[in-house]
Amino acid sequence: MHVFVTGASGWIGSHTVDDLLAAGHTVTGLARSDASATALEAKGVAVLRGDLDDLDVIRRGASEAEGVLHLANKHDWANAAATNASERAAVETIGAALVGTDRPFVLASGVAGLAQGRPSNETDANPFVGPDSMRGGSENRGFDFVGQGVRTIAARFAPTTHGTGDHGFIAAIVGAARQRGVSGYVGDGTNSWSAVHVTDAARLVRLGLEQAPAGTRMHAVAETAIPTRAIAEAIGEVLGLPVTSIDPADADAHFGFIGRFFGMEMSATSDATRELLGWEPTGPGLLEDIAAGAYSGVRVA
Numbered sequence: 001m002h003v004f005v006t007g008a009s010g011w012i013g014s015h016t017v018d019d020l021l022a023a024g025h026t027v028t029g030l031a032r033s034d035a036s037a038t039a040l041e042a043k044g045v046a047v048l049r050g051d052l053d054d055l056d057v058i059r060r061g062a063s064e065a066e067g068v069l070h071l072a073n074k075h076d077w078a079n080a081a082a083t084n085a086s087e088r089a090a091v092e093t094i095g096a097a098l099v100g101t102d103r104p105f106v107l108a109s110g111v112a113g114l115a116q117g118r119p120s121n122e123t124d125a126n127p128f129v130g131p132d133s134m135r136g137g138s139e140n141r142g143f144d145f146v147g148q149g150v151r152t153i154a155a156r157f158a159p160t161t162h163g164t165g166d167h168g169f170i171a172a173i174v175g176a177a178r179q180r181g182v183s184g185y186v187g188d189g190t191n192s193w194s195a196v197h198v199t200d201a202a203r204l205v206r207l208g209l210e211q212a213p214a215g216t217r218m219h220a221v222a223e224t225a226i227p228t229r230a231i232a233e234a235i236g237e238v239l240g241l242p243v244t245s246i247d248p249a250d251a252d253a254h255f256g257f258i259g260r261f262f263g264m265e266m267s268a269t270s271d272a273t274r275e276l277l278g279w280e281p282t283g284p285g286l287l288e289d290i291a292a293g294a295y296s297g298v299r300v301a
Contacts, residue, residue: 002026003209004065006058006090007072008045009036011168012108012161015202016069017045023206028061030072052086055093062097067104067209070094073135081132088136095145095152104151104209109139111156111194111219111268112261119194119224119267122217126154143215151214158194158221159266161201162286164294170286172258174235174295183236184246184254186263189229194268196222197283207277218273222281225267234290 003020007013008029017027021043031037032051040047050057052072062068070090074083091107098105113127113134114120128134142152160170177183196204201220208218229243236243251259273279284292 001066001209002028002064003067003069004028004030004048004061005069005071006030006052006061007070007108009039010071011166012157012198012201012205013069013071014039015198016071016205017043019199019202019206021045025206028065030058030061052090055089058090058093059097062094065103068094068098068106069205069209070105070107071205073108084134084136085131086136087138088131088141091136091138091142095142095148095150098150099145100149102149102151104153104212105142105145106153106155106205106209106212107138107142109135109154109156111158111221112264112266114156114268116265119269120219121269122219122272126217146214151212153208153212153214153216153218155205155208155218155220156268157201158196158219158223158268159261160193160195160286161198161220162195162289162294163198163283164289166198166294169258169261170231170290171295173231173255173262174239176255176258177232177235177239177241180254181241183232183239183241183243185229185232185243186246186251186259187248189232189245190227191263191265192225192227192267193231193286194221194224194266195226195286196220196281197285197289200279200281200283204273204277204279207279211277216276218277219268219270221268221270221273222283223285224269226286228262230287231290234287235295238290238293238296
């Protein structure tokens with residue numbers, strides 16, 4: 001299959017591209033910089049130069065492909081409105097380009113906010129609808145195209161898709177610990193995060209592209225619920241820092257943008273995903289990755 005990938009040089013995207021190539025697919029990747037283009041070309045990936053605001057380029061990439069993976073996002077936490085608008089526009093552009101083709105369209109989503117008081121699962125509808133909602137309501141907007149002959153699939157990622165080289169949420173929490181001299185958790189630290197290793201997530205995205213029916217919600221979740229206090233303790237152990245509770249009112253000041261997320265319940269299951277696609281995670285767990293120095297360059301014996 002010839003696959004067009006946005007975010008092809010990003011954290012999840014680069015591993016997914018590797019998995020696609022190893023499985024015999026060909027890839028065209030969207031690249032916004034010379035460095036990204038060079039890295040993709042070195043792998044044998046065709047390159048389309050542009051970013052999420054270059055809708056004509058995105059339309060061309062989607063139209064010329066046999067399947068699309070939309071993994072890019074601006075992640076501009078200081079300007080959520082612009083990030084959400086760009087995400088929605090990209091999804092609308094890709095969906096419109098694939099109308100009537102029955103081609104697969106896998107779009108990145110998340111497990112945050114899907115359920116309260118329990119781990120979310122694949123039957124939970126995404127509550128974010130409309131351009132002003134989280135991620136611009138992109139998951140639901142993407143599913144609008146199912147009735148128009150597009151095999152839309154949502155890949156809902158755990159809040160941490162971890163591994164050596166990750167610069168996402170756990171890296172930000174580690175950075176806050178280094179800066180503050182303590183490894184913190186919010187409140188009593190009993191709220192939990194789900195997690196998945198990046199290689200397992202990449203394999204799931206490929207399986208969804210190849211096999212998942214239209215309207216599928218896949219959960220890229222290997223570990224259902226890791227208490228955030230346990231995450232802070234693992235970070236404190238590897239960095240040699242004390243571990244302490246941070247008052248929720250002080251979370252943003254202590255952690256930066258990640259404070260609003262570290263206090264959230266973001267547990268999730270993936271039983272239906274595993275059964276549907278025969279996906280079984282094999283990578284290390286989050287606490288194992290932290291202890292092995294994936295975020296610190298230090299290994300706990």
